[in-house]
Structures are given as C-alpha cells and as structure tokens.
Amino acid sequence: MAVMSVRPHLQITQIVSQNPRIHTKATFHYNPLTRFVSLRSSMSVGGVKGRGGCSVIRSSLIDPDGGALVDLVVPERERAARRAEAEGMPKVRLGKIDLEWVHVVSEGWANPLRGFMREDQYLQSLHFNSFRLDDGSFVNMSLPIVLAIDDEAKEAIGTSPDVALVGPDGDLVAILRSVEIYKHNKEERIARTWGTTAPGLPYVDEVIAPAGNWLIGGDLEVLEPIKYNDGLDHYRLSPRQLRKEFDKRQADAVFAFQLRNPVHNGHALLMNDTRRRLLELGYKNPILLLHPLGGFVKADDVPLDVRMEQHSKVLEDGVLDPETTIVAIFPSPMHYAGPTEVQWHAKARINAGANFYIVGRDPAGMGHPTEKRDLYDPDHGKKVLSMAPGLEKLNILPFRVAAYDTVAKKMAFFDPSRAKDFLFISGTKMRSYARTGENPPDGFMCPGGWKVLVQYYESLQAEEADQQPAVLSV
Known part of the structure; x- marks a missing residue:
C-alpha cells in the first residue's frame, strides 16, 4: 500500500x-x-518501487513550499564587502528571540519567506494563516514572523532603504533590504494568534508586550551562518542538510515528531509503532526525524541541553534505533499557540523533506494562564492540520494515546475496555517525580534518560539553595 x-x-x-x-x-x-x-x-508514485509491488515516495520528491529552498547566508567571498556596507547603515538591535527567527528564515524553514514579513505578508499570515503565491497557489504560514522596532529606531532609519541588524552581543548579523515599516497593532496580533488576550501568555510577555509599536519588514542577507556555540550546533541541521541525510540513508518515507519534553517510553512506543505501520503500508526504509524544539520555551520547560542529553540516552539504551532515527534541533521559538502554531510546526517539516507528521493531543498547547483548564480543545490541533491550506502534501498521523499499563508494567496504548488499569503521567507529573527524586513506575522511561532528568533537578535545587540569603543569628 x-x-x-x-x-x-x-x-x-x-x-x-x-x-x-x-x-x-x-x-x-x-x-x-x-x-x-x-x-x-x-x-506508480514517482517511479520508486516499494515492497510487495507497491511504489513509494522518496523524501527528496517532497518539494519545499514555493519551490527551491532559500539560502539567505551571504557567500563567504562576499562577506567582507557586505559587512563593510552594513557598518554605514542605520542599526536595529535584535533580541535573543529575534535572532532565532533570523536563523529560521535564513535556512528555509519558512520557505518561501525571504525575510521579516512586510505588511501584506503579515496580514495574510495573521488573517488567513497562509500566503498566496504569484502563480495563485497557497503555502501555509500560520505565525507572523516579524521584527518590532520602537519610535527611536524608526526615526533613526528615516528614509534609508536598508538597515543593518545587530545581535544581542553587538555583532553585525544581517542586512535587511528594501525595508517597509508599518504599525504594530499588538492587541490584534495577540488575539488572532492565541485566540485570547489573557495575561500570562509566555511568548507575549517575553516578546510582544515589551516590543516597539512598529514592525519592519524586508529581505534578509545574513552575514554568517547563525551559531550558538553551546555545544549543540552539530545538532542544528538545516532543511538542506536534513534532505541530504535522508537521501544518504535511502529514506523512502520520513516521519517527523516534535516535542519540547523529554522522551518517555510512551513517546517511543508511538514512534516505533509509526514505523511499523509505514512498513506495513509498503515503505522499505521509513526514517524518524526526532526534532525537538530548540528556540524560546517557557521557564518551567526542561532546558534544551538537558533534553538533548536525555534524547541521546534514549538512543544509547536502544529505546529508539539509531540506524533509523535522526535527532536534530528545530531552531524555532515556541509560541504555545495551539492549532495556529501546530500548522507552523508541520509546514516547517515539509521544507525539511518530511512527508509524514505525527500530531498528538493538544499540540503546541498549554494550560489557560488564568483559569484551570486547557487553553485549546485538545483535539483541534489534529483536525486543523487535516484541513489547513498549504499542507495538502503532508500526511498527518494522529497520535494514539499511550499510558502506563499497571498490569503489564509498561507504557502501552490505552485500552478503554480496561481503563482502570491505566495511569496517565503528564509532563507536569513527570517533572514533579524528577524534582522530588521519586522514581516513576518501572518501564515509564529508560534508566539512562531518567537519570539525566533527576540530575538536572538536583542541580537546580542546589542552585536555588545557594541563592537563598543567609540568616544571621544575633
């Protein structure tokens, strides 16, 4: 099949x-x-023969949105001249998360976007979750990718057609060409992206609330590849690099799984079962792209370096097969915008060459910031993905619910006929176990991965203890 x-x-x-x-x-x-x-x-699909007389689609046959992948990094031979040119331009200072968006756009994750959005692109993204291309076709673009500036920066730019973008450390990062400056209506942006303006939305508090009242769009020219020098850059494979790796491994299907939490055995069960299902459908070599989000996350999420170490233990312990798994970092910041954001997560994986995307319960969701309930309907993410404009070529694989089977003493797919035998361990509960040093049930997570989590929370508690003010007795 x-x-x-x-x-x-x-x-x-x-x-x-x-x-x-x-x-x-x-x-x-x-x-x-x-x-x-x-x-x-x-x-016959693309002429590649699969098992049992069926043919299958190679990952390299899944075209990026809008055609060829953009590459916005200036060729090395031209960098000195561009840098000298940028020195004489008005400067716009980037925040840490702005820099993450420069990284995302420069590598083609947001293909065919070539820079920060101009007003017409912004309005299409905000109101339609998509762009109409010159040929009349649509690509999905559910999140505005924009750069905010304040009144002072706007005045300094004046009528200059180009500006230089300066990183948080003061180094020149990029040039923004043929700029367009337009009003930043924060309330409209927040309401349409999150469906609420309730206080306490992490990305809003971190990025939008303190931002300026203007947005500046234009075409990016990035002076050097974005590097973080945190020991994890080798995991930050671009869409182009991932496509080469899929073809090197002779993948005839690529299924992507995004998460921002440590991998437990329920996740692994789902990923391994997905590969089994694809083999049954006639694919010969499905490759898993385990693709944790690497940009901004809220304060109580497990940090990226800890998650990456935990993921490596999952492979070392054989819970996932290293031969059929690629672990890479997706550099996007996290919005926690539910069905709106999950479209972005799926669209970006198309540009990396994935033709299957696993979607679970309440993807990209979070608890309501002021009420005791989910912010989004937990089933809406997968339903929206099945209907979203611009995602037609991506196959959506709905999450099968996994929980801890107290009889079999392992993670298993939930069986409603014996619901009382299953224990649901949420991400919050998992973090609580690790924070208090309490072990989860045997079979919940591989021992090596669990040890990484426990050590992280022990170090966190030690830091907190060191920061407590000393109490002097008189």
Whole structure:
C-alpha cells in the first residue's frame, strides 16, 4: 500500500485524475480527519518501487513550499564587502528571540519567506494563516514572523532603504533590504494568534508586550551562518542538510515528531509503532526525524541541553534505533499557540523533506494562564492540520494515546475496555517525580534518560539553595 494526502472537500477520483504521477485502479478508505488514503492496488508514485509491488515516495520528491529552498547566508567571498556596507547603515538591535527567527528564515524553514514579513505578508499570515503565491497557489504560514522596532529606531532609519541588524552581543548579523515599516497593532496580533488576550501568555510577555509599536519588514542577507556555540550546533541541521541525510540513508518515507519534553517510553512506543505501520503500508526504509524544539520555551520547560542529553540516552539504551532515527534541533521559538502554531510546526517539516507528521493531543498547547483548564480543545490541533491550506502534501498521523499499563508494567496504548488499569503521567507529573527524586513506575522511561532528568533537578535545587540569603543569628 501507499499513502497520499487529500483535501476533505475534494472527490477522491478527482485527486487521482489530476495527478499525473499516480496511475491506479484503487479502493479508497478515507477519513477526513486523518487525511489518510489507503490504496489497494499496484501503483506508480514517482517511479520508486516499494515492497510487495507497491511504489513509494522518496523524501527528496517532497518539494519545499514555493519551490527551491532559500539560502539567505551571504557567500563567504562576499562577506567582507557586505559587512563593510552594513557598518554605514542605520542599526536595529535584535533580541535573543529575534535572532532565532533570523536563523529560521535564513535556512528555509519558512520557505518561501525571504525575510521579516512586510505588511501584506503579515496580514495574510495573521488573517488567513497562509500566503498566496504569484502563480495563485497557497503555502501555509500560520505565525507572523516579524521584527518590532520602537519610535527611536524608526526615526533613526528615516528614509534609508536598508538597515543593518545587530545581535544581542553587538555583532553585525544581517542586512535587511528594501525595508517597509508599518504599525504594530499588538492587541490584534495577540488575539488572532492565541485566540485570547489573557495575561500570562509566555511568548507575549517575553516578546510582544515589551516590543516597539512598529514592525519592519524586508529581505534578509545574513552575514554568517547563525551559531550558538553551546555545544549543540552539530545538532542544528538545516532543511538542506536534513534532505541530504535522508537521501544518504535511502529514506523512502520520513516521519517527523516534535516535542519540547523529554522522551518517555510512551513517546517511543508511538514512534516505533509509526514505523511499523509505514512498513506495513509498503515503505522499505521509513526514517524518524526526532526534532525537538530548540528556540524560546517557557521557564518551567526542561532546558534544551538537558533534553538533548536525555534524547541521546534514549538512543544509547536502544529505546529508539539509531540506524533509523535522526535527532536534530528545530531552531524555532515556541509560541504555545495551539492549532495556529501546530500548522507552523508541520509546514516547517515539509521544507525539511518530511512527508509524514505525527500530531498528538493538544499540540503546541498549554494550560489557560488564568483559569484551570486547557487553553485549546485538545483535539483541534489534529483536525486543523487535516484541513489547513498549504499542507495538502503532508500526511498527518494522529497520535494514539499511550499510558502506563499497571498490569503489564509498561507504557502501552490505552485500552478503554480496561481503563482502570491505566495511569496517565503528564509532563507536569513527570517533572514533579524528577524534582522530588521519586522514581516513576518501572518501564515509564529508560534508566539512562531518567537519570539525566533527576540530575538536572538536583542541580537546580542546589542552585536555588545557594541563592537563598543567609540568616544571621544575633
């Protein structure tokens, strides 16, 4: 069997007749909420033969949004001249998260975006979650990627067509060409991105609330590849590098899994089961892209370096197969914007070459900042992905719910017929276990990975103790 994407409002026969790469007489089983089509036939898709007479799509055949991947880093031979030119331009200071967005855009994660959004792009993103391209097609773009400036910076720029972007450390990072400055309506941006203006949204508090009242858009020219020098840069593979690695491993399917938490055995069960399902569908070598988010996260999330160490232990302990798994860092900041943001997470993986995306319960969600409830409906993320404009070529794999089976004493897929036998351990509960030194049930997480978490929280508590003021007795 093979899998392809369809839109819920189109007839299946139309999809087949309009796609010259698919030739089949098929029986279709269609669920509009999962965007799966099962083909009971021998078929030709891109000419690559799969197991059992079926053909499959290689990852390299999944085109980036809008065509070729952008590469906005200035060639090395031209950098000295561009740097000298930038020295004479008006300067705009970037915050840490602004720099993360420069990184994201420069490598093509937001393809075909070539810089910070101009006003027409911003409005399309904010109101339609997509861009219309010159040929009339759409690409998904659910999050505004913008750069805010204040009144002083706007005045300093004046009528200059180009500005230099300066990093948090004062070093020249990039040039922004043919700039356009427009009003930053924060309330509208927040309301449309998060569906609420309630206080306590982490990205809003960190980035938007203190930002200036103007947005500046333009085309980016990045003077050097963005590096963080934190010992993790070798994990920060660009979409181009990932595509090369998928082809090097002869992947005929790539399924991406994003997380911002440590990997427990329930996650591993899901990822291993997904590979099994893809093999049953006729793929010969499905490759897992384990792709933790590496940009801004809220204060109580586990830091990136700890998560990466924990992930490496999961592979070392054989919970995931290193031969069929690629671990890389996705450099995007986190918004916690639920169904709006999960579209961005899926779209970016298309540009990296993934043709399958695993989506779970309440993706990119969080608890309501002022009320005791989820901010978003936990099922809306996967439903939105099945319908979102610009994501048609991505196959959505809904999360099967995993929990701790107290009878089998391991993580297993939830069986509602014996619900009382299952224990649900949330991310909050997992962190509580690690913080207090209490061990989770055997089989919840591999021992090496759990040790990393415990050591992290022990070091955190030691730091907090050191910062407590001394009490002097008189």
